Amino acid sequence: MTGTASKNRQWVLAAHPDGKATADTWRMIDSPMPEPGPGQILVRTLWLSVDPYMRGRIAAAGNYTKGVAPGELMQGGGVGEVILSNHPAWTPGDLVESMTFGWQEYAVLSPDLPGAARANRVNPDIAPPEAALSWLGMPGLTAYVGMIEIARPKPGDTVLVSAASGAVGQMVGQIAKLQGARAVAIAGSDDKLAWCRELGFDAGINYRTAGDMKAAIAGACPGGVNVFFDNTGGPIHDAALANLATHARVVICGRIAVVDQAPEDDIGLRASARLIVTRSMIQGLVVFDWWHLRDEAMARIAAWHRDGRFRFRHDVLDGFERMPEAFLRMMAGDNFGKQVVRVA
Amino acid sequence: MTGTASKNRQWVLAAHPDGKATADTWRMIDSPMPEPGPGQILVRTLWLSVDPYMRGRIAAAGNYTKGVAPGELMQGGGVGEVILSNHPAWTPGDLVESMTFGWQEYAVLSPDLPGAARANRVNPDIAPPEAALSWLGMPGLTAYVGMIEIARPKPGDTVLVSAASGAVGQMVGQIAKLQGARAVAIAGSDDKLAWCRELGFDAGINYRTAGDMKAAIAGACPGGVNVFFDNTGGPIHDAALANLATHARVVICGRIAVVDQAPEDDIGLRASARLIVTRSMIQGLVVFDWWHLRDEAMARIAAWHRDGRFRFRHDVLDGFERMPEAFLRMMAGDNFGKQVVRVA
Numbered sequence: 227m228t229g230t231a232s233k234n235r236q237w238v239l240a241a242h243p244d245g246k247a248t249a250d251t252w253r254m255i256d257s258p259m260p261e262p263g264p265g266q267i268l269v270r271t272l273w274l275s276v277d278p279y280m281r282g283r284i285a286a287a288g289n290y291t292k293g294v295a296p297g298e299l300m301q302g303g304g305v306g307e308v309i310l311s312n313h314p315a316w317t318p319g320d321l322v323e324s325m326t327f328g329w330q331e332y333a334v335l336s337p338d339l340p341g342a343a344r345a346n347r348v349n350p351d352i353a354p355p356e357a358a359l360s361w362l363g364m365p366g367l368t369a370y371v372g373m374i375e376i377a378r379p380k381p382g383d384t385v386l387v388s389a390a391s392g393a394v395g396q397m398v399g400q401i402a403k404l405q406g407a408r409a410v411a412i413a414g415s416d417d418k419l420a421w422c423r424e425l426g427f428d429a430g431i432n433y434r435t436a437g438d439m440k441a442a443i444a445g446a447c448p449g450g451v452n453v454f455f456d457n458t459g460g461p462i463h464d465a466a467l468a469n470l471a472t473h474a475r476v477v478i479c480g481r482i483a484v485v486d487q488a489p490e491d492d493i494g495l496r497a498s499a500r501l502i503v504t505r506s507m508i509q510g511l512v513v514f515d516w517w518h519l520r521d522e523a524m525a526r527i528a529a530w531h532r533d534g535r536f537r538f539r540h541d542v543l544d545g546f547e548r549m550p551e552a553f554l555r556m557m558a559g560d561n562f563g564k565q566v567v568r569v570a
Numbered sequence: 571m572t573g574t575a576s577k578n579r580q581w582v583l584a585a586h587p588d589g590k591a592t593a594d595t596w597r598m599i600d601s602p603m604p605e606p607g608p609g610q611i612l613v614r615t616l617w618l619s620v621d622p623y624m625r626g627r628i629a630a631a632g633n634y635t636k637g638v639a640p641g642e643l644m645q646g647g648g649v650g651e652v653i654l655s656n657h658p659a660w661t662p663g664d665l666v667e668s669m670t671f672g673w674q675e676y677a678v679l680s681p682d683l684p685g686a687a688r689a690n691r692v693n694p695d696i697a698p699p700e701a702a703l704s705w706l707g708m709p710g711l712t713a714y715v716g717m718i719e720i721a722r723p724k725p726g727d728t729v730l731v732s733a734a735s736g737a738v739g740q741m742v743g744q745i746a747k748l749q750g751a752r753a754v755a756i757a758g759s760d761d762k763l764a765w766c767r768e769l770g771f772d773a774g775i776n777y778r779t780a781g782d783m784k785a786a787i788a789g790a791c792p793g794g795v796n797v798f799f800d801n802t803g804g805p806i807h808d809a810a811l812a813n814l815a816t817h818a819r820v821v822i823c824g825r826i827a828v829v830d831q832a833p834e835d836d837i838g839l840r841a842s843a844r845l846i847v848t849r850s851m852i853q854g855l856v857v858f859d860w861w862h863l864r865d866e867a868m869a870r871i872a873a874w875h876r877d878g879r880f881r882f883r884h885d886v887l888d889g890f891e892r893m894p895e896a897f898l899r900m901m902a903g904d905n906f907g908k909q910v911v912r913v914a
């Protein structure tokens with residue numbers, strides 16, 4: 227274990243947030259260096275991801291999977307380097323990605339766990355390692371499944387995506403273009419929208435300055451919205467639903483705009499009238515249901531990347547101690563691109 | 571044209587309703603007896619249907635298809651007897667059903683029009699003629715498509731249906747039972763719920779007396795709602811959505827509870843949180859999209875009927891002059907079973 231420390235810094239949940247998460251939602255502790263058991267590997271964390279789904283994991287109320295209790299290690303995905311292996315397929319020096327890192331400097335992984343708990347090999351010849359936390363990882367799979375499996379845009383369709391310069395949104399827009407559809411971005415700054423234009427989006431709406439979002443979407447989507455990929459929820463959701471075209475497909479991926487509200491307080495447009503008149507469909511998406519498609523999706527996305535058919539932007543913070551800052555930045559929409567933290 | 575009158579009474583739209591439709595929404599006029607052209611048939615109306623979709627047709631705002639302008643004949647389906655035929659396949663005395671009757675005592679039909687405008691033969695040996703306006707017609711197809719094609723209940727699923735003793739609701743619950751699912755009725759009186767019990771529904775909720783509908787649904791659906799067939803919209807919709815089980819399917823068929831409101835004033839629970847957490851799907855249903863399945867659906871429903879596998883209740887008003895009354899009765903939920911009018 228050359229070069230490893232004797233202790234392992236970890237971020238644990240201090241308390242379930244009451245409303246917005248704050249810097250006090252987590253606290254850092256020193257733990258003993260973990261020991262890999264049979265079939266396990268010890269990894270040094272190189273990159274950690276912050277993602278909106280984590281807000282659900284730290285909620286006091288139930289979520290779709292087991293959350294984090296106060297005092298427990300914060301959950302999250304990362305990329306690391308194997309430094310000790312009790313598993314025949316893994317060797318020190320290998321790069322590995324897994325959703326099971328947790329916010330810590332060293333992690334013990336069980337590479338053969340099923341589904342989203344699996345450890346995946348990271349090949350630095352294909353992409354920089356942090357891509358395994360973005361376009362070549364969970365957010366990429368989210369965009370892929372939402373578009374290719376659920377929304378299925380056809381050539382000529384208009385695809386509207388909120389949080390368009392974020393981890394999932396960037397890929398949604400570019401997959402829309404790869405499918406021959408028109409892509410319309412919603413984002414919170416003109417800089418973000420300029421980046422979306424560089425990615426190939428056909429139009430953009432700055433929700434902070436647009437005023438009447440229903441009218442703004444109608445202007446940017448004159449034939450109506452065939453696919454709405456919703457990462458934000460809230461008033462943007464209502465404005466998009468008011469503009470659905472016939473037989474529209476709405477993927478509900480996130481609700482970052484209202485995620486600090488209790489679901490029963492999240493009030494807005496009832497979709498019934500629009501859904502009936504347009505015969506549209508709304509589908510909730512949890513990417514962890516779709517892990518069986520991960521290898522297929524990653525191979526396809528890697529091929530698009532190899533052919534230079536998409537671009538991607540990360541927002542990098544340096545330093546393990548900045549994990550809460552990175553999370554809060556993303557929740558406030560102050561990141562520009564997929565938020566990651568370079569740990570080592 | 572033995573036995574026919576020289577004039578044809580018709581209900582025409584007097585004015586688009588502002589809010590609720592009233593008795594003054596329509597007025598009756600005398601028109602000349604219509605003359606069938608080549609390939610057409612003249613029919614005497616025996617039964618007319620009133621259905622919630624008609625509220626959309628008389629709205630001033632746009633709907634999914636062409637509505638009725640003031641002064642125009644009110645649209646609607648009916649069953650009649652052929653009294654004059656210029657079509658080789660039809661003979662005087664034949665019984666015929668079509669969505670293109672209109673609210674009038676005599677109608678000229680073009681039997682070969684495509685889709686939902688087609689004229690369908692009514693066989694009185696299979697069922698009483700008015701069944702062609704209910705379980706062996708459009709409402710039956712609505713329930714069939716919503717359940718068999720969209721919601722696809724599995725054995726053990728709990729299927730919740732609003733307006734459960736209505737034209738569509740009765741069939742939804744019984745199709746749920748035929749698929750091995752549990753059926754839970756929501757209706758507006760204990761008499762209606764008693765009837766639903768006779769039909770085989772496992773439980774019922776009287777929305778007028780239940781108080782907290784979210785809690786009432788939780789009590790009647792302890793494992794959550796796997797399928798919600800929504801005929802009403804409004805607060806019942808919200809209460810059902812708050813009780814979705816994982817991978818639930820919601821069919822939005824109607825919104826009679828809020829149909830007099832403009833869509834942009836219909837505010838309630840935003841479904842995002844529940845849709846994501848439960849990975850559920852909401853689909854708007856317009857039965858006229860599914861007319862290509864009509865023959866298949868009617869054959870299957872007729873077979874269930876022949877085997878005595880379901881029952882059905884009509885609410886019959888007598889007299890052509892009562893068409894507006896019948897419509898308003900249904901909109902108020904004062905009908906008990908599928909509302910039809912016996913014209914002759």
